[in-house]
Amino acid sequence: MNHAVHGWLIPAISYAIACVGSLLALRGTRWALLTEGRGRRNWLMFASFSLGFGIWSMHFIAMLGFTVSGVEIHYDVPLTALSLLVAVAVVGAGIFTVGYSRRPLGAVLVGGVFTGLGVAAMHYLGMAAMRLPGALSYDHLTVGISVAIAILAATAALWAALNIRGTLAVAAAAPVMGVAVCAMHYTGMAALSVHLDPGRDSVTGGVVALQFVFPLAVGFAAYVFASSLAFAVAPSKTAKRPPALAGRAAPLRR
Incomplete structure (x- = not known):
C-alpha cells in the first residue's frame, strides 16, 4: 500500500480543505451564538455542513493518493454519498x-x-465503499485510537467555537483542527490491511477515485461561493448576545 503515491501534494491539499472546513464551522458556530431564532438555526446548519463537507472532502482528496500495488481501486457511489450524509448529520x-x-x-x-x-x-x-480484488481488515487498537483522536479533536473544536473570540484567534485554531482531522484519517489508514485474492485480478462496479475529482471540484467551488455569501451577511460584533451567554463578562466580537 502507498498512502501518498503523488508525494506530499495530495496530503497538503487535503489538509488545506480540512482547515477551510474547520474555519467556517468555527465562525458559523460563533455567529450562531450571536443570533436567536431562525438565524441561529441557519448558522448552525451552515457550521454543520461546513465541517461535515470539509472533513468528507479531506478524506476523499487524501484517498486520491492511496494505491494498492497491482490493483485498481473502485468506490461504491451510493455508499460514498451516504458517508457524506452521515458526516453532516452526526456532526x-x-x-x-x-x-x-x-x-x-x-x-x-x-x-x-x-x-x-x-x-x-x-x-x-468511506473505506467500506472501496471495491478491490481482495478483502480489507483493521487493527482494532489502531481503530480505537483513531476514534479517540476524532472525539478529542471534535471536543477541542467545539470548545474553541464557544471560547475563542476574534478572527485571528479562530484563524489560528482552524489549522490545529485541520491537523487533528488529518491525524484521525491517517491513523485510521494505518489500521488498514489489504488481503488480495490471487483468483481475482479485477473488480467490477463503482468508479475509480479520479472520477470523484470533477464533482468534488464543482461541489467545493459551490461551497466556497455559498460561504462567501455567508460571510457577507454575517452578524456584526454589536449583535445582541443570546441569553445562554449573557452571564459572560467578555463581549463577543468578530
Missing part, C-alpha cells in the same frame, strides 16, 4: 447540541462525542 447533532445548550461544559462534552463519532463513521463508511 450537526454535536454542533446543534452546543448551539442550543445552556450548560456549555456538558454541551461541549456531549457534542464532542457526537461530532467525533460522526467523523469516524464518515471515514470508515
Whole structure:
C-alpha cells in the first residue's frame, strides 16, 4: 500500500480543505451564538455542513493518493454519498447540541462525542465503499485510537467555537483542527490491511477515485461561493448576545 503515491501534494491539499472546513464551522458556530431564532438555526446548519463537507472532502482528496500495488481501486457511489450524509448529520447533532445548550461544559462534552463519532463513521463508511480484488481488515487498537483522536479533536473544536473570540484567534485554531482531522484519517489508514485474492485480478462496479475529482471540484467551488455569501451577511460584533451567554463578562466580537 502507498498512502501518498503523488508525494506530499495530495496530503497538503487535503489538509488545506480540512482547515477551510474547520474555519467556517468555527465562525458559523460563533455567529450562531450571536443570533436567536431562525438565524441561529441557519448558522448552525451552515457550521454543520461546513465541517461535515470539509472533513468528507479531506478524506476523499487524501484517498486520491492511496494505491494498492497491482490493483485498481473502485468506490461504491451510493455508499460514498451516504458517508457524506452521515458526516453532516452526526456532526450537526454535536454542533446543534452546543448551539442550543445552556450548560456549555456538558454541551461541549456531549457534542464532542457526537461530532467525533460522526467523523469516524464518515471515514470508515468511506473505506467500506472501496471495491478491490481482495478483502480489507483493521487493527482494532489502531481503530480505537483513531476514534479517540476524532472525539478529542471534535471536543477541542467545539470548545474553541464557544471560547475563542476574534478572527485571528479562530484563524489560528482552524489549522490545529485541520491537523487533528488529518491525524484521525491517517491513523485510521494505518489500521488498514489489504488481503488480495490471487483468483481475482479485477473488480467490477463503482468508479475509480479520479472520477470523484470533477464533482468534488464543482461541489467545493459551490461551497466556497455559498460561504462567501455567508460571510457577507454575517452578524456584526454589536449583535445582541443570546441569553445562554449573557452571564459572560467578555463581549463577543468578530
